[in-house]
Amino acid sequence: MGFDGVVRDGTRQARRVAKGRAVGVAARAGFVARGALYALVGVLALRVAFAADGGQQADRGGALTEIADKPFGNALLWLLALALAGMALWRLSEALFGQAGPDGRRAGKRLASAGRAVFYGVVGYSVLAYVTGDKGSGSGSSDRQSDDVTATALGWPSGQWIVGAVGAGVAAAGVWIAVRAVRRTYHKHLRLNEMSTPVRRTVDTLGVVGGTGRGAVFAAAGAFVVVAAARHEPGEAKGMDDVLRSFRDTPAGPWLLVAVALALVAFGLFSWACARWRRV
Numbered sequence: 226m227g228f229d230g231v232v233r234d235g236t237r238q239a240r241r242v243a244k245g246r247a248v249g250v251a252a253r254a255g256f257v258a259r260g261a262l263y264a265l266v267g268v269l270a271l272r273v274a275f276a277a278d279g280g281q282q283a284d285r286g287g288a289l290t291e292i293a294d295k296p297f298g299n300a301l302l303w304l305l306a307l308a309l310a311g312m313a314l315w316r317l318s319e320a321l322f323g324q325a326g327p328d329g330r331r332a333g334k335r336l337a338s339a340g341r342a343v344f345y346g347v348v349g350y351s352v353l354a355y356v357t358g359d360k361g362s363g364s365g366s367s368d369r370q371s372d373d374v375t376a377t378a379l380g381w382p383s384g385q386w387i388v389g390a391v392g393a394g395v396a397a398a399g400v401w402i403a404v405r406a407v408r409r410t411y412h413k414h415l416r417l418n419e420m421s422t423p424v425r426r427t428v429d430t431l432g433v434v435g436g437t438g439r440g441a442v443f444a445a446a447g448a449f450v451v452v453a454a455a456r457h458e459p460g461e462a463k464g465m466d467d468v469l470r471s472f473r474d475t476p477a478g479p480w481l482l483v484a485v486a487l488a489l490v491a492f493g494l495f496s497w498a499c500a501r502w503r504r505v
Contacts, residue, residue, distance in 0.1 A: 248315050249505045255312020255345065256500035258305050262288050263439070264493030270469045270486035274479040283486075284465035285348070289355050302356040309349030315505060316342035325414070325504045369464070375450065376459035389454035392462075396447025399440045406436020416502045428502070431495035438488020442468055 265288035273283045281287050292298050292305070319338035323330030378388045405411070411432050417425060446468045453461035463471065473482040 248311075248318055251308075251311025252315035252505040253500045253503070254308035255315060256496045256503060258308035259312065260493040260496030260500070261305065262493070263435075263496060264490050265291055266465070266469075267486045267489030267491075267493060270482060270489065273470060274473055274482040274486060282466050283469045285351070287466070289352060293355075299356055302352060306349050306352040306356060309345050309352060313342050313345040313349055316345060371462045371464040371467075372459050375453050375462040379454070379457060379459060385454045385457060388462075389451055392447045392450025392452075392454060394447065395450060396444045399442070399444030399447055401440070402443060403437045403440025406433050406440060409433065411436070411499075414504055415499070416504060419502060428495065428498045431491045431498060434488050435490075435492025435495040438485050439492050441485060442489070445471065 262285060266283055266285065269281050269283040269287045269291065272281060281291070289302065292301050295301065316338045320335050320342055324334050324338060328334065375388060378384050378391075381387060409429065409432065415428070420428065442465065446463060446465070449461055449463045449468065449471075453459055469482060469485065472485050473479050475481050
């Protein structure tokens, strides 16, 4: 067998592994982990809504601290890190060999999967760093990290334009996430025929409410980054904790934050439904 034949054979074997049971299990574990993080952030945001002392940090760092403080917390964090690594591996396999479905090999979808693979890889690494002793890596304030990154970027040549473009992109992604949720585009990824009518209605409610709330948080975060660029003020950029608190500071008071927090919990539950019925 020549070199080309070896490459073709290796590619076929890699594709079989990517579409195999092990990667499917890793993907479902990743959805469970994603659901746990979003549900916990939602619960922490509910505490923030009515806490006189400001409440605990309502972001990934706060969620990790919450888990670590529980019995067997470190073991749970190890499982979380491995599950997120599994999600990253599955998304990487989609980037290399295409998503499930008739149009799954389109360049745009594969590029999106590559971006998600990087994102979940970074999140999984932060959890792993936290559980192995680097508490500042996984649980550092998202607000402080956002300030630091924005300040650095604003110092670059054309930094204001770069930061503004990134903020606009994040805001647009938030709107896109919310619109897709309302249009129920997630249907094409779910095995709806395996659900009873009550279960399907429940999953639909969780998907629409959760996706819309998640999109609103992304859109608000992006808008704050645009403001930071326009004013050349890094402090105007906000991490998830400050973004959620900004909902509390609107004329609607804590109730808007309560609605967003419940939507994040709903997205967490929807992620668990994806772990059961998603096509992978």
